[in-house]
Amino acid sequence: xxxxxxxxxYYTVADVDKMTTFYTDLLGSAPAMTWPGRLAExxxxxxxxFGLYGSETEGMGGGxxxxxxxxxxxxxxxxxxxxxxGVKFHDDGNITDTPACHMAFGEDPEGNQFILHHxxxx
Numbered sequence: 702x703x704x705x706x707x708x709x710x711y712y713t714v715a716d717v718d719k720m721t722t723f724y725t726d727l728l729g730s731a732p733a734m735t736w737p738g739r740l741a742e743x744x745x746x747x748x749x750x751f752g753l754y755g756s757e758t759e760g761m762g763g764g765x766x767x768x769x770x771x772x773x774x775x776x777x778x779x780x781x782x783x784x785x786x787g788v789k790f791h792d793d794g795n796i797t798d799t800p801a802c803h804m805a806f807g808e809d810p811e812g813n814q815f816i817l818h819h820x821x822x823x
Contacts, residue, residue: 702782708770708802708818709742709750717741717755724753734801742801756806768806770818776803779817783807 714720721741725731728751732741742752754768773779780794791806804818 702773702779704771704773706772707749708772708820709752711742711752711754711768711770711816713754713756713766713768713814715755717753720753724751736800740799766814768814768816770804770816773817773819776805776817776819780805780807783817 712720717738717740721732721735724741724743728743728745730743732752733744733750734740734742738755740752740754742750744750776796780790780796784790784794789808791808794805794807797804797806800821802818802820804816806814806816808814
């Protein structure tokens with residue numbers, strides 16, 4: 702597995718729609734991508750992205766937290782490689798397929814979240 706960059710910085714939130722309204726007002730623009738009730742993502746002027754993700758997954762949906770999306774070429778391969786080194790994943794590393802990407806939610810030994818992420822081709 703080789704991480705090629707950071708695709709986005711996300712907050713996991715309990716109420717995506719409410720927080721989308723808040724950040725739309727704060728950032729002064731509508732999200733570039735939305736999945737109502739599930740996610741919103743803004744692409745900022747410097748090309749980086751900030752987003753919100755609502756999750757039902759234990760440990761992620763009961764409150765708010767920050768997270769980073771590490772860009773990988775192949776999410777299933779990256780999950781398998783990380784699990785081989787003992788990395789813990791939510792939902793046993795099941796890959797989430799969204800309209801824009803594939804991702805898997807993991808955590809470090811102290812419980813900090815990260816996401817292995819691959820953008821779908823446009």
